[in-house]
Amino acid sequence: MPTPDEVYEQVLAEETAKGSSPAVAQARAKAARVRASRGAKDPSKPDSATAPRKAPAGEGAAQAKPAEGGGGPAEAKPAAAAATAKPAAAAGRPAARAAGGGGGAKKAVGNGGPAVPERVQRLLAVVKPEAIQKVERRPMDRVNVWPHLMAAEFVSLLVVLAAVTFFSIAVDAPLRELSNFNQTPNPSKAPWYFLGLQELLRYFHPQVAGVTIPQVIIIILFAFPFIDRNPSTRPDDRKLAIVIFSFFMLSFAVLTTIGMFFRGPGFNWVYPWESGIFFEL
Amino acid sequence: MAKAEGRFNPRERMSAVMDMLHGSQLWRAIFRPGSIFRRGYADSPRNRAYVVMNSLLYHLHPVKVKRHGIKLSYTLCLGGLSFFLFILLTITGIYLMFFYRPSVEVVYSDMQRIHTQVSFGLLVRNLHRWGAHLMTISVFLHMARVFYTGAYKPPREFNWIVGVILLLLTLLLAFTGYLLPWDQLAVWAVTVGTEMMKNTPVIGDQVQFALLGGPIIGAETLLRWYTLHVLLLPFVIVIFISIHFWRVRKDGGISGPM
Numbered sequence: 001m002p003t004p005d006e007v008y009e010q011v012l013a014e015e016t017a018k019g020s021s022p023a024v025a026q027a028r029a030k031a032a033r034v035r036a037s038r039g040a041k042d043p044s045k046p047d048s049a050t051a052p053r054k055a056p057a058g059e060g061a062a063q064a065k066p067a068e069g070g071g072g073p074a075e076a077k078p079a080a081a082a083a084t085a086k087p088a089a090a091a092g093r094p095a096a097r098a099a100g101g102g103g104g105a106k107k108a109v110g111n112g113g114p115a116v117p118e119r120v121q122r123l124l125a126v127v128k129p130e131a132i133q134k135v136e137r138r139p140m141d142r143v144n145v146w147p148h149l150m151a152a153e154f155v156s157l158l159v160v161l162a163a164v165t166f167f168s169i170a171v172d173a174p175l176r177e178l179s180n181f182n183q184t185p186n187p188s189k190a191p192w193y194f195l196g197l198q199e200l201l202r203y204f205h206p207q208v209a210g211v212t213i214p215q216v217i218i219i220i221l222f223a224f225p226f227i228d229r230n231p232s233t234r235p236d237d238r239k240l241a242i243v244i245f246s247f248f249m250l251s252f253a254v255l256t257t258i259g260m261f262f263r264g265p266g267f268n269w270v271y272p273w274e275s276g277i278f279f280e281l
Numbered sequence: 282m283a284k285a286e287g288r289f290n291p292r293e294r295m296s297a298v299m300d301m302l303h304g305s306q307l308w309r310a311i312f313r314p315g316s317i318f319r320r321g322y323a324d325s326p327r328n329r330a331y332v333v334m335n336s337l338l339y340h341l342h343p344v345k346v347k348r349h350g351i352k353l354s355y356t357l358c359l360g361g362l363s364f365f366l367f368i369l370l371t372i373t374g375i376y377l378m379f380f381y382r383p384s385v386e387v388v389y390s391d392m393q394r395i396h397t398q399v400s401f402g403l404l405v406r407n408l409h410r411w412g413a414h415l416m417t418i419s420v421f422l423h424m425a426r427v428f429y430t431g432a433y434k435p436p437r438e439f440n441w442i443v444g445v446i447l448l449l450l451t452l453l454l455a456f457t458g459y460l461l462p463w464d465q466l467a468v469w470a471v472t473v474g475t476e477m478m479k480n481t482p483v484i485g486d487q488v489q490f491a492l493l494g495g496p497i498i499g500a501e502t503l504l505r506w507y508t509l510h511v512l513l514l515p516f517v518i519v520i521f522i523s524i525h526f527w528r529v530r531k532d533g534g535i536s537g538p539m
Contacts, residue, residue, distance in 0.1 A: 144330070146338075152358070169407075175393075175464050178464060179469075183465075191459050198477075210476075228433075233434060249425060
């Protein structure tokens with residue numbers, strides 16, 4: 001099995017011997033190299049996947065008329081072009097003409113049927129085979145957003161709207177007496193999302209609990225995608241990350257719950273089932 | 282039948298009027314081809330694509346999404362619900378703004394007026410408050426969902442950063458709104474919250490002064506936080522929400538499957 005580079009040299013030599021122009025010879029040699037590197041059986045010829053389909057039996061190259069472009073057999077045109085290109089190239093026709101038909105389906109734009117053999121073809125562009133991107137995308141099961149996704153979104157929206165509305169009818173938002181700066185309520189608590197930090201104030205110096213810890217948390221949150229370099233999204237592959245994240249979420253939840261329900265006057269420990277709840281949302 | 286001729290038939294009249302409406306130039310000017318409100322909408326694959334493609338929706342959703350992405354158990358709708366709650370809060374907030382003056386002399390009586398005299402005032406305030414708490418929770422949970430599905434991994438790192446900014450903005454919106462009722466609960470909760478920031482090394486006092494507009498909470502603080510709450514922070518958060526949604530599309534839609 002020759003290496004791709006050997007295939008390149010070989011095809012280049014063949015094409016030059018055939019009398020193809022340097023550009024065409026190089027393009028074909030590169031195409032052969034790409035085919036060789038993809039593992040094609042016979043890299044010097046276009047493989048069956050990319051080669052133009054064979055014209056149906058009985059409709060040979062000689063019968064394919066150029067006027068056939070309109071409705072019927074669309075495949076007939078490239079097939080005819082490919083069928084005529086080989087002899088044309090071998091006979092040492094102008095290189096541009098050969099390129100119009102020879103280089104597989106992508107270049108087989110020619111209407112070079114045999115009916116008008118002397119038509120001059122212009123070479124518009126030589127597309128290097130490397131420039132053709134092979135998109136690696138696995139086929140994926142996809143569904144229409146309308147109605148499948150939007151129906152689900154609409155239902156969940158209505159459910160939440162109904163829940164909030166019913167809750168708002170049942171429970172009134174707190175409005176205590178007018179603020180009085182001379183009378184500190186006991187206990188005075190922060191809004192619930194800061195109660196975890198207020199709880200930390202019991203254990204750490206204010207500068208640590210009120211500034212350092214939140215800042216470190218924010219910085220770590222920002223930097224998280226760059227700290228966790230593990231490319232996998234499967235839970236089995238990222239146990240450590242999940243454990244660490246869950247630990248922080250859980251401790252935040254526990255601290256907040258303690259701050260909400262288990263802290264009474266003086267922010268001292270109480271049990272809500274004994275002395276009630278000192279907390280308002 | 283000759284008997285029914287000339288008699289008023291409401292159903293026929295109605296359908297004739299609807300036909301005229303659906304055929305009018307105004308109707309066709311508003312609803313683009315493929316809209317479900319157009320006459321002759323048929324449930325075909327082409328029209329299903331047009332519903333999204335030919336409407337404002339196309340800026341939010343692609344025509345098709347991965348099948349696993351519409352499973353409720355994957356996203357729990359948390360991001361979308363956060364956005365919906367934000368819209369709900371905007372609407373209820375604007376209604377409350379009609380009756381609320383951020384001035385220390387009148388603010389508390391305005392609050393009482395909203396509770397007792399304004400039509401649906403109490404209900405709208407309840408919706409605003411409970412919706413705000415719910416939005417904070419749903420943004421938190423949305424972050425957790427994104428973590429557990431690994432959706433912050435390349436190429437979505439930047440959108441995670443935008444998401445963290447949105448979380449902080451949500452907390453700031455909630456916190457600035459907490460002061461506005463100007464009752465004992467609001468004022469002392471904010472006092473506790475801003476006392477923490479005073480501990481910032483070196484510039485702690487300046488930070489607190491900038492936040493409160495003075496050494497302690499007062500009229501300046503109320504006006505300042507009101508402006509932040511109704512104008513600046515919503516403005517900023519809308520910009521980041523737009524970037525967030527745009528990047529979801531650009532980074533290849535919904536993440537996964539795991």
